[in-house]
Amino acid sequence: MLKQMAVTREPPLKEPIDWQVIKACQQGDRDALRLLFEEYKDRVYSIAIYTIGGNEAVAADVTQQVFLKLMTRIGQFRGDSEFTTWLYRLVVNTCLDERRKQRRFVPLAEFNLVSKTQRDTSQAARYAQGELAAHVQKAITQLKPKLRLPILLKYIEGLSYEEIATVLGCSKGTVGSRLNRGHKALAKRLDWLPGQFVVGE
Amino acid sequence: MFTTHVTRKFSAYCHDELSPEESRRVAEHLIGCTRCRMEFEEIKLGVKWAEQLPRMPAPDSLSPEIEAAFKDQPVRNAISPRRPWPLEPRFAIAASLVLFLIGGVLFLRFFRNEVQPSWEVARLEGAPRIGTTRIGDKGKLSVGQWLETDDSSRAKIDVASIGQVEIDPNTRVRLVATQPTEHRLELARGRMSARVWAPPRLFFVNTPSAVAEDLGCAYTLEVDDDGNSLLRVTLGWVSLQLKDRESIVPAGAACATRPGIGPGTPYFEDASEFFRRALTKLDFEPNDTQSSMIPALDIVLHDARPRDTLTLWHLLSRVNGNDRARVYERMAALVPPPDGVNREGVLALNQHMLDAWKDKLESTWSDYPSSMKILKKL
Numbered sequence: 001m002l003k004q005m006a007v008t009r010e011p012p013l014k015e016p017i018d019w020q021v022i023k024a025c026q027q028g029d030r031d032a033l034r035l036l037f038e039e040y041k042d043r044v045y046s047i048a049i050y051t052i053g054g055n056e057a058v059a060a061d062v063t064q065q066v067f068l069k070l071m072t073r074i075g076q077f078r079g080d081s082e083f084t085t086w087l088y089r090l091v092v093n094t095c096l097d098e099r100r101k102q103r104r105f106v107p108l109a110e111f112n113l114v115s116k117t118q119r120d121t122s123q124a125a126r127y128a129q130g131e132l133a134a135h136v137q138k139a140i141t142q143l144k145p146k147l148r149l150p151i152l153l154k155y156i157e158g159l160s161y162e163e164i165a166t167v168l169g170c171s172k173g174t175v176g177s178r179l180n181r182g183h184k185a186l187a188k189r190l191d192w193l194p195g196q197f198v199v200g201e
Numbered sequence: 202m203f204t205t206h207v208t209r210k211f212s213a214y215c216h217d218e219l220s221p222e223e224s225r226r227v228a229e230h231l232i233g234c235t236r237c238r239m240e241f242e243e244i245k246l247g248v249k250w251a252e253q254l255p256r257m258p259a260p261d262s263l264s265p266e267i268e269a270a271f272k273d274q275p276v277r278n279a280i281s282p283r284r285p286w287p288l289e290p291r292f293a294i295a296a297s298l299v300l301f302l303i304g305g306v307l308f309l310r311f312f313r314n315e316v317q318p319s320w321e322v323a324r325l326e327g328a329p330r331i332g333t334t335r336i337g338d339k340g341k342l343s344v345g346q347w348l349e350t351d352d353s354s355r356a357k358i359d360v361a362s363i364g365q366v367e368i369d370p371n372t373r374v375r376l377v378a379t380q381p382t383e384h385r386l387e388l389a390r391g392r393m394s395a396r397v398w399a400p401p402r403l404f405f406v407n408t409p410s411a412v413a414e415d416l417g418c419a420y421t422l423e424v425d426d427d428g429n430s431l432l433r434v435t436l437g438w439v440s441l442q443l444k445d446r447e448s449i450v451p452a453g454a455a456c457a458t459r460p461g462i463g464p465g466t467p468y469f470e471d472a473s474e475f476f477r478r479a480l481t482k483l484d485f486e487p488n489d490t491q492s493s494m495i496p497a498l499d500i501v502l503h504d505a506r507p508r509d510t511l512t513l514w515h516l517l518s519r520v521n522g523n524d525r526a527r528v529y530e531r532m533a534a535l536v537p538p539p540d541g542v543n544r545e546g547v548l549a550l551n552q553h554m555l556d557a558w559k560d561k562l563e564s565t566w567s568d569y570p571s572s573m574k575i576l577k578k579l
Contacts, residue, residue, distance in 0.1 A: 018303050030271050035303075037267055045259035060263050067267055136253045154216070155254045161218045172218075179212035183247025184240075190250050 022083055025074050037067055044091050046156045051095040051148065053141045058098065066094050081166060088157065088167045092149060099145070132193070139189040147182040150175050206230070206237050211244040215381040224362055231400035232417050238400060245382045318379050319343040320358050327354030329368070347375045350391070360384055363399030364415075368392075369423075377407060388430075392423035401438075410458040414440040418452070428460040433470070441467075448515060451566050459485050466515045469508055469566075476504040480512060483520075498524055502531045507565045510536050514559055518550055536562055 024032035044066050049059035069090055077086050140148060153159045153167060161172045168175070207227045213219050214227045231238050319341040328335045329350045331342055342348050342358060350356055350372050358366045358374075361384055368374060372391020378384065386393075387407040396419045397404045404415040409428030413420070418437025424430045432441055433455045441448045441456055443463025450456045456467040465484035468477055479500035498520065505513055513532045517525060529547050532538075538547065538554075539561045546554040 020299060021303060024299075033271055034268075037264075041259040041263060041267075042256055045263070046257045049257050050254075056260065060260055063259055063263060064266055064270070068270055071271070132253050133255050136250050137255075139250070140254060151251055151254070155251045156256055161213065161216070173209075176213040176218065177209060179216075180209060180244060183212055183244045183251065185247070186250045187243045187247040191246075 019079065019083075022074070022077065022079075025071075026077070033071060036070070040087065041067075043157055044087075047088070047091050047152050048095055050137070050140055050152050050156070051092075051145065052098065054137070062094055062098050065098075066091050069094065082163065084157070084159070085163050085166045088153060088159070088163075089169075092153075092167055096145070135190060135193060136186070139186055142189065143182055143185055147178050147185060150178045151182045151186075154179060206234065208237055208240050211241050212248070214241075215244065215248050217381055221362060225398075228363065228399050232398070241400060242402075248382055319346075320360060320376060320379060322348060323357045323359075325355040325357055325367070327351060327370070329354045329356040342376045344376050344378060347373060347389075349373045360386075360395075360397065360404060363403060364395060364397035366396075367394045369394075388422060388424050390424050390426055392421060394421045395419065396436075408458065410460040410462070411441045411443045411464045414442060416440055416449075420450075430458045432456045432458070451511065451563075454511060454566075457481070457484070466512050466519065468512045472506075472509055472512070473504045475500050476509065476512075479504075483516070498527070502527060505531060505535060507535045510562045511566045514555070514562055517547065517555065532558075536565055 021032050021035055025036055041063065045059055045063045048062040048066070049056065052058045052062060066087075070087065073090070077083065140151060143151070149168060150164050153164045159167065161175045164175045165172045207214075207230045210219060210223065210227050214224060217224075219227065231241055322329070322331065322336060322340040322342050324336055324338050324340075327350065329340075329348060330336065331340050331346055331348050334340075336356075348356060348358070348368060350368055350370050352370045354370055356368045358368065360366055361379055363384060366374075366386065369392040372393060373389040374391075374393060375387040375389065376385075377387050382403070383405065384399075384403060385405040385407065389409070393406070395404070395406070395415070397415045397417070399415070399417075401416040402414060406413040406422055408422065408424050408430045410424075410430055413422055413432060416438035418434060418439055420432060420434040420436075420439050422430060422432050432439060432450055434450045434452050436452050438452075439450045441450060441458060441464035443458070446463040448456045448464040448467045450467040453471070454467045454469050457465045459465070462485060466480055468480055479497040482497040483501065498516075501512065501516070510532050513528050513535075516528050517532075520528060525548055526544075529544060533544075538558050542554040542558050547558065
């Protein structure tokens, strides 16, 4: 279901889109919308595919729904919060709606190995990294949604606890508590991995 | 003091989401609370796994679908009605200007986010340099940068919020990494003194012949031009490692390292001169034909006091056959093994037995009451 594909790991950019672009989008500027789409499509898709459980087709559909909603609702965005916070709330709600429609998660077994295009030069290192990423992906998708979403927003999007709290509609303390439980669950699920996979200097 | 556990704050601690006061409280609690420290190790592992989570690229097929939607979908404007396009030349100029500004903003934002994390450096004496630039009273040491002092310079580094390092003259250090789960320096040559109040296993120093891993302590570490190093611990514990060779060094003890060999055997600095010289031969000159290993081991065994079981305990796994049996006999004479630890198991290097004996020996390895209190809590 999920093909082997290149994966990017960039430093999270919290507000890569300027307010001027957002205003242009609000005024119907299709170039600005394209810019917005290009900037956020991977982030939205990443949240979607991990939340949905690895189903590419559903994740692509959710991504499309998010941008369609964005087009019709961006006029409601008045800059009271960060644009990313507003966008991720839209993404999370769309993902959760989709899950409700499906009634249950898509089976996870086909969440396959993912390779990374990255700095490692040796093939063995690339393989090990890809294998590790695949194990982590699978473990993430097996977490309960309420533990999974804070992890995705933290590690995929680089949001602060306050931003995650705003997106999820909970307190910062709850975010910390859920991340704690998520981290512990990940450590337990992946404790069978050999030590050399633990990244360190 | 340790009744209020801090486990709920561990993720926030790792992500630097706590106030400085809360961070300090968590760090202090971790030093003294075994239960919380075990849980913290688990959280740190979870953080490391989560950091491996890759971002997934959206499929190319998505773009045409969205493009079609852009064309078909009417855009609602909640703020102001869409204005008609201006005249062509004015529009071209304005659009160019907007694009230029957007590009500039994007570039600046990207550039800002690419800035490496750094540590504060303060000049103590002379003119320390970061890279080729002399620092004034203060400077910033970014990941990958070298801090260098000449023969009349000294500097102090704030290691994130977990400790301080003083850099002596003629020293060269590089910041290798700084993140919530790991802070790492490289000491290429010279001498540094570290005081770390973070939980164990957060601060590391790479040297040409071993890696020093902080276990909650204060120590000095020096490296000569040949890459040999000497660690002297003044509080707590430090681990020295190279591949599968590890030396655990408590307060009052020292340990030398050599390139290609790694850490030698730790010894208390108040051990006899003969003891220390013999140990150097055992560790780093095993093929010395002038004086064989046997006499060197004889001296070590003869001069060993109860607290020198620190040295003997490490030697158990570093000598073989009859020599290991002799080390065992001497240790047993100085501090008998606890129940459940026997000669056969120790000679077979049964790790459980070695650890059990070490636990008992630790009480003889320090006469520094304050550090002992910390050690027992660890």
